[in-house]
Amino acid sequence: METEKIFSVIYNFFLRKERDGKKSVEADRMCFLQVIRRYSDFDILNSSLMVCGISLPLPPKKLIGNMDREFIAERQRGLQAYLDSITQHPLICTSLFVKKFLDPNNYSANYTEIALQQVSMFFRSDPKWEVLEPLKDMGWRIRKKYFLIKNKEQPKERFLLSWVSRTPDSSGTPYLSPLLFSSTSESSALLVRPFGERGSLRDQICKVKPKESHLKKYCNPKKSQGLELEQIQLFGRQILESLKLLHDSGLFFGHLHASNVMVDDGVCRLVDVENGMLGVPSVLRPAFTQLRKINTTESIDVFCFGHLLYEMTYGRPPDSVPLDQFPSAPHAAVVSVLQSILSADACKSGMPTVPALIQTPNLTESVLRQIPSRLKEVLKSAKGSLEKRLHEEQRMLHQHRRLTRAQSHYGSEEEKKRRKILARKVKHGAAVFLSPPGSGASSPPTCPSSPTPPPATGTPVSLSL
Template sequence: MSVLETSRVSVLDDTTPLYCIIQGSENVQSHTEFIVRVQRGELKENSWVIRKRYSDFATLVETLKISGMDLPLPPKKLIGNMEREFIAERQRGLQRLLETILANPMLAASEIVKKFLDANSYTTNIPEAALQNVSMFFRSEPHWEVVEPLKEMGWRLRKTYFLIKPKDQPKRRLLLSWTVHGPDRLLSEKDITGIFKLLPNLQHPSISSTQHAMTNETGGLTIKQFYMNGTLRDHLCKTKPMKAHYLKKYCAPKAVSQLSVAQTRQFCRQILEMLKFLHEKGLACHHLHTGNLVIEDKVIKLLDIENYLLGVPPFYKPFYTQFRKINSAESIDVYSFGHVLYEMVFGRPLNKPTIEELPPELPAEIRSVLESILTVEACKLGLPTLEGLLMHPLFVDEVVVTVGIKPQLKIPSKLKETLRQYKDNQQKKLKEEQKVISQNRRLSKAKAHHSSDEERRRRKLEARRKSAKKLEGVKEETPSPTTNGGNEESSAASEQSSASPAPPAPPPPPTVPSLDENDEDEDDSPPLSNPSSDRGALLSSIQGFKKASLKKSQD
């Protein structure tokens, strides 16, 4: 049984965060170019340098105005814009601009920002490639036809939507989605084709039914019901699915709505029941967010369940990969559920991995669930299970609204084993990624601490203390010329008078100037006869010694 595809072209993970540092600037002819180092993920090996003018940044901000966000572009200056101080100030302002853009998940994931920072990786015309694959599908399935492409729908760069209709029902509208295989695809083409054939047979009140599903070596195609009122995110942002670009609808909506406590309790119970069903069948969701949920007749439904099978990276992956305890399929779905609950309650996405504080007026039961999932402590120590959440006081007594659909999905035993291995391999891959992230962050923290001003001052003080201690030790070992020196020489002279034969005279102390080269015969002189003489007499005798006055010895 083939589960892993070893020989496959690497696919770029569009959810991997990009980090930018403006390293400097350079005057080129009559303008200034800023040198920007861009890094994908935690590894420095995945970095490159781009050069941008101020006008490039201004064009980027102008394009992103569709989001409605107030982006901090430094002001323009006509006179004096080549001065060193002004360029340095502008560089700091542009750095703040990049950090603001990349801190927003919607903006950071947009094609506009990706092409600005990494143009070489986004040269393919993805909608055109999607249209080619869809056209090939319609050749084999002629009873459908395209009404129009939905270019403004969805935030994923490699997922394209088309509004279609059956030829025998021209007024009916369905939604066709084409998704390119993701970097987390670990199923063989044969296995994924077999599992995709099961999707139209999947029945659950909280999962949108699939009319048709097929895959090829490039990606997967599904046809589902088109929901005119849009997703849960459209409901919260008070917008319609086909009215505007997703950046305009979701980044900074003018008004938002929240769900009532009763609605939140009911919809969350339905979501938890749906997730439990998927995991019992050997599947998972991984893509639970308000843009992938719809509300129909008081029932909330999951849309794109196929993303899990196609290896598409989840929306919240940059968040949960920071916590090594969130490493299983169930913990990923529980973490995503926490973000959905937060957005239901407040009407806006959290846009960061964890919560810092919650308003005091928040109901205690909702606060308890959010704190058990989205606090730093919960993410580091471990999240609750799906079963544990279903038993929480917020949901345990809630009766699920049914619509007469009995949950059902029959999976052959061979594919059950394939799905089990697929889930295990995904978990291993995630743990490896989290290990690399953790190691690089520890290294970065150590380097930052080592180069911090406080640590530099500490090292300087420590070096000074060691130097002072060393000097004190040298002073203690060095004899004093007025006290210790005389005593040492007196002791040495006493030893000489008592020893047989007598050793040569000791060398002068360090403070005495060196003698001339004739003193190299000093070892042949007789021992001093007056050990009690003071230091001055000894030095005078040594300096007055003349070799010429010696007589030759008689044999």
Template sequence: MAVFEKRIPKKVYLDDTQVLTCSFENAQNIQGHTEYVIRVQRGPLPEKSWHIYKRYNDFVTLHNAFQTSGLSLPLPPKKLLGNMDREFIAERRVALQNYLNIVLMNPILASSLSVKRFLDPDNYSTPFHELALQHVSMALRSEANYEVVKPIPEIGWRLRKHYFLVKNRVNPQDELLLAWVEHGPDKYMDEKELQASFKTIGSLRHPYIQSIEFLSCNEVGGFVTRGLNNAGSLRDLICSAKPKLQFMKKYTNPKQCKPLPVSDVALFGHQILEALMFLHEKGLPFGHLHSGNIVIENHKVKLLDIENGVLGLPSYYRPYFVQHRKIQTLEAVDVYCFGHVLFEMIFGHPLHESVCDNLSPNCPSLLRSVLESILSSEACKKGLPTIGALLSHPFFNNSSYDSSHSERPHFKYSTHTKEALRVAWQKTESRLKEEQKIVCEASKKTGKSSSTSQL
């Protein structure tokens, strides 16, 4: 009978892109050691806050985790004598607050597992990598053709995404990269719908989207296997980075960043827009564009991670566009993210703000008009152009582009899967609108502009 049926509560997935802030509230003497009481808050709501208790040695441990970044961070020095003096403790408290503020203003450090575990140990003490390996190993047991060769740790920005080098026993000379990730906060499909959507995505073909070798998902997450691109991502190309190095080491303080030629920016931008247009026309908006999931093969763009939306993952640039209530649709999200990719290609470094109103005078006029239509404060207040409008912009609408493709675009799915995807995208946009409303109201209360907040 229905009265006795068990209701299984829906799992709440944490949004790892929500910004953590902290403030020192007190210092106390615990068994001869100074312990700092720190209030941590996730996002704009004060009720989503908690306290942590840290000693100076905890900060030293955190600081040591940043050594691969190559950054010089202002951790106050250790003091052996007089370290219990009240005036010294007050000074150190201010210095440690300043230290954490600087760490949290750096988008790569702030999103690292070390910082998340330091500020939110209850949610980030899980052995994510070990669990990922277990799930991948179990999934591959029924696949006789594939086996894990070795892990490639921390090459991406997502804490819950883990990479493994795998091989196909039929073609062992081919290097394959398997990426496993847990479901995110925008997971709205049941397992049957997920399986159908994943199967459909696996059959997607487009000249500017990298094809998938093998993929699978379950109630915890999913993995996708693609051919390994030894040249790495577009960001690796810009930063002259070795693809298999750790994310923090590659990108926190790169030594040889180089912008792309304007002709390449126009060409790659046009190709990205064609891929985005195809996905939107097929009812599969991307929402996850950034330079780390774009590769270049034979001077052609290949987009990665098309499955992210189905898995419910939050976007890389979400901390930025959540500040702008005109960016409420997945098409607007794709356009906004595209603007950031253009900026990074032409200037050789990411834009670490949600808007840009002071472009370099060296920026070509046509490209300037594109960037201003997407990334300016006015554009984010009034609305962004559509993908179609950008494709017709003179900067991209060049007759020299080769419109002939060796690979014919293909993507078909059932009516049921199409409806499941439509509902999922609708709920994804609804959550975005709700969060934007909260951020806007919190910004009004504090009287602070959020346009320059860090990612």
């Protein structure tokens, strides 16, 4: 009776597993996760996700009759639908709550504690820095933590410290630019930059406080609003000029989105440019990996810019890409640019380049000016590693899709029926072939107009051709 309280929900998805920054044996292959949980576990997960402000389809509790088999089967279907809804949400599926629920063995580490320990070790060599408070869940990355710190020599100023666990794709250099302080070890990196009280561009679009949880800020913002055309043109031009400067130097960004753009006095500044050297994955990687035309770091930056431009225009990121239809907007010129990047035709035939996008009129100058030569060499190496990884993942995804289509076709009712008919024909043909001579049961009927066969004995019959 006790076992009937346990629900086994199987959810199939593509996962690149990493354990403490190292690729696991199961990495880079399709896998099934079998989640065996009680209903109370689902209830705890749902309570943790209530900060999102989104109504999730968790089946209700039932105190009487909850051991009935039909009820258990119905609830299991409801719990599967609940898992589908949270894993298909682009932001909720990145939550540590969800990942621990689905795969607790690989997400058991307390990265906040690990980050605090390593930050303390870093600051022993530079005691002028002091941690004021951890900014819990401010960002979406599980292995990246933020802290509000101060410089003892400037006690009134506040700075943002970010700690990130390094991956196998990271580059081996302690030099990161442009930062107030940076340090790296074999397992992680520590970075200090000025803290913007107004937060990122996404914080300003959603009209939220930057220190709050990213789920609370971005899942269901109540006051989110797109920017005015003048701001879109200004920020768009500055971001494109920054990307062009990187590309002209043979470099890339790869992590462009509204949370990685800081705005101060009308000037955009890109942050987390070091992510390419640290080897951390892009938040949009699941989207552009499925598009085979996006196979270079430059095309990744253009695709990410399209997402960012959509969010600046409509006040929210697109639900999915490619887009067949675009919502009505007051800026027709912006919609035409979005169509050239995010439409189905653009994703199939190719997207415009950054120099082509810069031709939008009435925009201002760039905010980035110089790339150090040492940083240039490191980013070039990281660029090649990222593109190689992208090609491998696209190849794997393409093979998986072909296999899925073949399995679906082979298992269809029409195909099963065709194979049964073919098997009967083969069996009947074999029976005819193996039947003894003179057996009338298996011999085909003789046509009345058939010619008389030649005699078995006597003069041979010659045939003229």
